Amino acid sequence: MNERPLLLVGRLRRGHWVALDVVMAVALCSLLVGGALVTGRPMSVPYLLGMYAPLAARRLWPVPVLVAVCAVAASSVAMGVVPTEPFPVGDIPDAIRSLAWPQPMAVTIALYTVATSVRRGPAVLYLLGAGTALSVAALLARPAEEAAGAVVICWLLFVTQWVTGLVVRERRLFMTRLAVRTARQAVLEERLRIARDLHDSVAHSMSVITVQATVAGHLAEERPEEARSALAQIEQTGRAAQAEMRRMLGLLRHDETDADAGAPRDAPGLAALPDLAADAAAAGVEVALEVDPGLRLDNGAGLTVYRLVQEGLTNVAKHAAPTRCLVAVTSAADGIRVRIADEGPPPGQRRAEPTSAGGHGIAGMRERVGLYGGTLTAGPTPAGFEVLARLPLEGR
Structure with missing residues (x-):
C-alpha cells in the first residue's frame, strides 16, 4: 500500500520550494524593516534587505547566498548600523539576547541550506568561515568581555543548524541510494522471473521438438505419413514456443502484469x-x-x-x-x-x-x-x- 505524503511535501517540486523561499524572504524583510522603522533606525533598512532578500534564492545558489549574507551581516555588526536588539527583550543577559539579532538569524538560514546542498568537506569550511566572520565583527564592534558570550551563543547556533542540515542531506542521499538499490533489485528479480519462464517454456518445447524430429527421421522412408505428422507437430510446437516467447519478452516493454498476483494477465x-x-x-x-x-x-x-x-x-x-x-x-x-x-x-x-x-x-x-x-x-x-x-x- 502506498503511503500518502504528509502535508503535500512529497508533491512539492523545486519550483514550489523556491516560491516558498521567496515568500519567507519577503515576510522576514517586511517584519524586520517594519521593526527598524518603528524603532527609528531607517539607516539599517538597506543592511536588513541585503541580509534577508538573498534568502529567496538560497536553494538556487546556496554558496553565493551564504557569502553575500555573511558579508552584509559582518559589515553591519562591525559598523553598528543594524541594531542588536530590534525588539524590546527586557532584562535578559546580552549573550542570550544575541539570539534575537538579525545577523545570526540570516546566517543560520543560509548555513543550513549550504549544509543540505554541499559536500561535507566544503560545508565545514563554509561553517568556519561564516562563524569566524561574525565573531571578528562582533569583537571589533564591542569589548571582548561583552562580545565573548554573544560569540559563543552564535557559534552554538551555527553549529547546531549546520549539523541539522548535514543530517538532512545524509538522509536524502541514503533514501536516494536505497531507491536505486530497490529499483535494481526489482529489475534483477524481473529478469530472473523471465529467465525462469523462458527456461521452462523453451526446455519443454525443445524436448518435444527433439523427440518428434527423431521420430520423423526414423519414419521418413518407411512410413512417410507418420513422419509428416511428426513434422507438423514440430511446426505447431515451434509456433507455440515463439508465441509464448513474444508474450514474455513483451513484458519488458509493457505493463501487462497483474498487480496482485505478480504474473501476466494472459499467463x-x-x-x-x-x-x-x-x-x-x-x-x-x-x-x-x-x-x-x-x-x-x-x-x-x-x-x-x-x-x-x-x-x-x-x-x-x-x-x-x-x-x-x-x-x-x-x-x-x-x-x-x-x-x-x-x-x-x-x-x-x-x-x-x-x-x-x-x-x-x-x-x-x-x-x-x-x-x-x-x-x-x-x-x-x-x-x-x-x-x-x-x-x-x-x-x-
Whole structure:
C-alpha cells in the first residue's frame, strides 16, 4: 500500500520550494524593516534587505547566498548600523539576547541550506568561515568581555543548524541510494522471473521438438505419413514456443502484469494443462490428467502450477519416454497439491540420464514453490519417479 505524503511535501517540486523561499524572504524583510522603522533606525533598512532578500534564492545558489549574507551581516555588526536588539527583550543577559539579532538569524538560514546542498568537506569550511566572520565583527564592534558570550551563543547556533542540515542531506542521499538499490533489485528479480519462464517454456518445447524430429527421421522412408505428422507437430510446437516467447519478452516493454498476483494477465494456467498433456503425448508420454473441476486460482498461482506441470512433463519426456505419467492437481485442506508421477522407462531400459544431473529443472520448481511458502519433494519411486508439490494458497 502506498503511503500518502504528509502535508503535500512529497508533491512539492523545486519550483514550489523556491516560491516558498521567496515568500519567507519577503515576510522576514517586511517584519524586520517594519521593526527598524518603528524603532527609528531607517539607516539599517538597506543592511536588513541585503541580509534577508538573498534568502529567496538560497536553494538556487546556496554558496553565493551564504557569502553575500555573511558579508552584509559582518559589515553591519562591525559598523553598528543594524541594531542588536530590534525588539524590546527586557532584562535578559546580552549573550542570550544575541539570539534575537538579525545577523545570526540570516546566517543560520543560509548555513543550513549550504549544509543540505554541499559536500561535507566544503560545508565545514563554509561553517568556519561564516562563524569566524561574525565573531571578528562582533569583537571589533564591542569589548571582548561583552562580545565573548554573544560569540559563543552564535557559534552554538551555527553549529547546531549546520549539523541539522548535514543530517538532512545524509538522509536524502541514503533514501536516494536505497531507491536505486530497490529499483535494481526489482529489475534483477524481473529478469530472473523471465529467465525462469523462458527456461521452462523453451526446455519443454525443445524436448518435444527433439523427440518428434527423431521420430520423423526414423519414419521418413518407411512410413512417410507418420513422419509428416511428426513434422507438423514440430511446426505447431515451434509456433507455440515463439508465441509464448513474444508474450514474455513483451513484458519488458509493457505493463501487462497483474498487480496482485505478480504474473501476466494472459499467463497460462489450469486451462492450458491439456495442451501440455497433448505435447507430452506427442513426445511419447501418455498423460493421465486429473484436475479438480471446481479449483480456481489467480494468475500467479495458476502460472506456478502450469510451470510445475510443464517442467515435470519435460523431465519425464527427456528421461523416461516412452512411458505413462499421472498429473494430478487437487485442492486439500492445507492448500493446493500437484503430483507428477511417471511409471519409468520401458522394461529393460534405464532412464536416459540421472534426473539430478545437469539442468536446473527440479531446483527451479522448488524455487517457484518456495515463493508461495510451499514445499516440493522429488525422487524415485518403486515404479518410476515422482514430484509432489504443496502450495499453501489462501482464498483459493
